[in-house]
Amino acid sequence: MPFPEQRSRRLRRTPALRRLVAQTRLSVDDLVAPLFVKEGIDTPEPVVSMPGVVQHTQESLRKEARALADLGVPALILFGVPARKDALGSGASDPSGVVQTALRSLRDEVGESMVLIADDCLDEFTDHGHCGVLDRHQQVDNDATLERYADIAITQADAGADVIAPSGMMDGQVGAIRRALADANHHEVAVLAYSAKYASALYGPFRDAAECAPQFGDRRSYQMDPPNAREALDETALDISEGADMVMVKPALAYLDVIASVRAGFDVPVGAYHVSGEYSMLKAAAANGWIDGDAVALEHLTAIKRAGADFILTYLAREVAERLQT
Numbered sequence: 558m559p560f561p562e563q564r565s566r567r568l569r570r571t572p573a574l575r576r577l578v579a580q581t582r583l584s585v586d587d588l589v590a591p592l593f594v595k596e597g598i599d600t601p602e603p604v605v606s607m608p609g610v611v612q613h614t615q616e617s618l619r620k621e622a623r624a625l626a627d628l629g630v631p632a633l634i635l636f637g638v639p640a641r642k643d644a645l646g647s648g649a650s651d652p653s654g655v656v657q658t659a660l661r662s663l664r665d666e667v668g669e670s671m672v673l674i675a676d677d678c679l680d681e682f683t684d685h686g687h688c689g690v691l692d693r694h695q696q697v698d699n700d701a702t703l704e705r706y707a708d709i710a711i712t713q714a715d716a717g718a719d720v721i722a723p724s725g726m727m728d729g730q731v732g733a734i735r736r737a738l739a740d741a742n743h744h745e746v747a748v749l750a751y752s753a754k755y756a757s758a759l760y761g762p763f764r765d766a767a768e769c770a771p772q773f774g775d776r777r778s779y780q781m782d783p784p785n786a787r788e789a790l791d792e793t794a795l796d797i798s799e800g801a802d803m804v805m806v807k808p809a810l811a812y813l814d815v816i817a818s819v820r821a822g823f824d825v826p827v828g829a830y831h832v833s834g835e836y837s838m839l840k841a842a843a844a845n846g847w848i849d850g851d852a853v854a855l856e857h858l859t860a861i862k863r864a865g866a867d868f869i870l871t872y873l874a875r876e877v878a879e880r881l882q883t
């Protein structure tokens with residue numbers, strides 16, 4: 558081997574050398590655990606398409622948050638499944654709704670040791686399963702939806718959320734929420750914008766977990782079109798101009814180019830959502846013995862960090878946190 562080329566191989570010789578020169582490090586501090594809480598159940602219900610993931614009761618949710626806090630996971634994001642749904646998704650902004658009740662209980666359990674992020678969207682709460690309210694042509698009404706998101710944000714902030722994360726991809730949602738929070742004197746509450754959220758087929762298992770599959774049509778008119786990368790920069794710039802404190806790209810692995818360009822283009826913290834389908838594909842292949850699931854999990858999450866994410870929302874949070882401890 559010619560002389561100058563030898564350097565990199567010398568530095569790969571032992572685990573300690575590789576550790577010393579690693580350019581990307583995955584740590585517990587990078588992880589955000591998505592959790593589901595369901596109203597009206599007595600025991601946690603497994604989500605069949607997401608092995609290891611459950612719909613929590615209020616009690617099991619609290620225990621899970623305690624375990625995550627003890628492992629040092631810094632944040633969780635909460636999704637609620639209400640007992641009753643209606644056209645307006647009324648349950649989403651009910652001060653004693655499933656998410657608001659859970660936020661109060663979690664704050665009591667973990668204090669300030671974890672960041673509590675609340676998903677601000679309607680699809681889990683509407684009987685039609687769309688992320689917004691519908692007009693008389695059965696199309697999502699952007700501006701009417703903004704009012705709903707604003708109400709939801711206030712009740713979530715009242716219940717103790719540190720961060721509001723609007724995931725519905727309505728135009729102007731960050732600004733509407735920021736203004737509502739200011740009017741309600743919640744200046745301390747941050748907004749994590751799902752800035753570049755693509756209309757992905759990888760959300761299928763989540764829709765089982767959150768019971769939110771659209772009853773007709775799809776989300777292609779409000780979520781981003783997968784072929785478009787530069788558009789993600791526009792969406793992100795808009796969200797930041799409207800007051801987003803942090804931004805997100807979703808899904809993660811099929812959009813590493815988008816993560817890298819958002820990272821390069823903006824200075825705010827960038828999150829990436831390693832979504833349900835990404836998790837389920839990994840679990841299914843591992844269960845069949847086709848891949849080493851533990852190794853692929855670390856490789857995938859490290860790749861998402863390498864692309865430039867500051868933190869990763871992943872259903873692998875707990876198991877990876879356990880492994881990073883030992």
Ligand code: PBG
Nearest residue numbers: 678680724759760763832833834
């Ligand atoms: C919408 C929402 C979805 C996800 C997070 N928030 C589903 C969708 O847009 O259809 C998907 C997350 C995942 O797949 O893990 N409230």
